[in-house]
Amino acid sequence: MDMITNIRNKYSGLTRKQKLIADYMLENIEKMSFLTLKELSEELDITEVTILNACSALGFSSFNEVKYESRKYISLMEKVNLHREKEYLSTYVPEYELVNQxxxxxxxxxxxxxxxxxxxxxxxxxxxxxxxxxxxxxxxxVLCGRGISKLLAEFLAIRLAGTDIASTVMDTELNDSIHAALPMFDEMTLVVAISFPDYYFMTDKIAEHAAKEGCKVLAITDSPNAPIVKFANQTLLVPSSTRLFLNTVSIPMALVNVLTSALDIINSYRKGETEGGPERFSSLFREEARV
Structure with a gap:
């Protein structure tokens, strides 16, 4: 039984305050994925003990279980909507294109x-x-994404390790991966949110939550209109679609190579291993582009 159905089935047996909490859960199912017990208590002006009692009355063993079930419900609904709209991705080549392979x-x-x-x-x-x-x-x-975007996050993690920078990769499709990384989110954290079509709603939610927690958010995506852009402090755009595939990793990986090359240049300059520094290299690139 999903979370929403469970709450509705048990709603009539709740106390007045428990119903207020249940109403909030029903109306803010996506927000429940990231709220802490303290934040919910302050928002509703209801004690944490009362909220925990409400969770118990609804059949949840803890507040963390409520958060887990909310994520599971959102993920389920996303898959159901994709099925209804028949938006599964498939490679299709019309017959006239196959005349000369x-x-x-x-x-x-x-x-x-x-x-x-x-x-x-x-x-x-x-x-x-x-x-x-x-x-x-x-x-x-924290580097986050799912599917092709997660592969890009893993590639970026490897490149960062080559510059002596450690990172954590979050698979935004896996609850355990999300739970493991969320405690890191604060004003000292950079969250690199990678999102290419079809844009995954949970990656957007992670970026939104990161911004709320004071993290710096760097978005890597294909369009200035991508949903994730509005949560980013800075955005790197790179084309990803091809005639046959919704996404190709070749050009996004080239972006990762350029980005980490810039990082390596900065580190080398600051260590005194090169002369000139970033501005010198910037001018070289600009001169090369004019040739």
Whole structure:
């Protein structure tokens, strides 16, 4: 039985204050995923003991179980909605494109190459360096995403390790992974939220919660209109779609390479291993782009 059905089934047997708490849960199911017991107590002006008693009356063993069940319900509803709308991703190639298969594949390669060239030409070098600075100025780093975005987060973690920076990867599709990383969220944490189509609602919620907790949020996505952008202090945009696939990792991985290269340049400069520093390298990139 899902959380909403459970609350509604037990609603009539609750006390007046317990019904107020249940009403809040029903109306704010997504918010319940991240609220602490103290925050809920302050918002409702109801004691923590009363809230815990309400949780018990609703059949939950703890407040953490309420948070877990709320996440499970949201995830379930997202999958149900995708099923209803038939938005499952599939690779489809019309028959007329298959007449000349070698030409089709050649065109696909050329399109991806053109995307890469466009990405390089429009690259904001100053933004790369300022984004790299975020990794240096924040002692705790959480990289989050799901699916292809999680793969990119893991690749970024490997690159960061090469610059002596430790990070934690959060799979926003797994409750255990989310629970393990949430205690790190505070004003000393950088949360790198990676989100490509189809944009996953829980990654957006993590970014929103991170911003609320005072974290710095760096978004990596494909569009300035992506839902995650509104929660970010800084956003890095990179194209990800191809003719056959909703997302390709090749260009986003190139972004990770550039970002961590900027980070390595900054570290080397500050250690005195190179001459000139970030501004010198920025000017070199700009000069190269004009050639």
């Amino acid at each position: 070698k030409e089709l594949l050649k065109n696909i390669v050329q399109e991806e190459l053109a995307q890469m060239e466009s990405f390089v030409e429009s690259l904001d070098i100053d933004l790369m360096f300022s984004s790299a600075e975020l990794f240096i100025s924040n002692p705790k780093i």
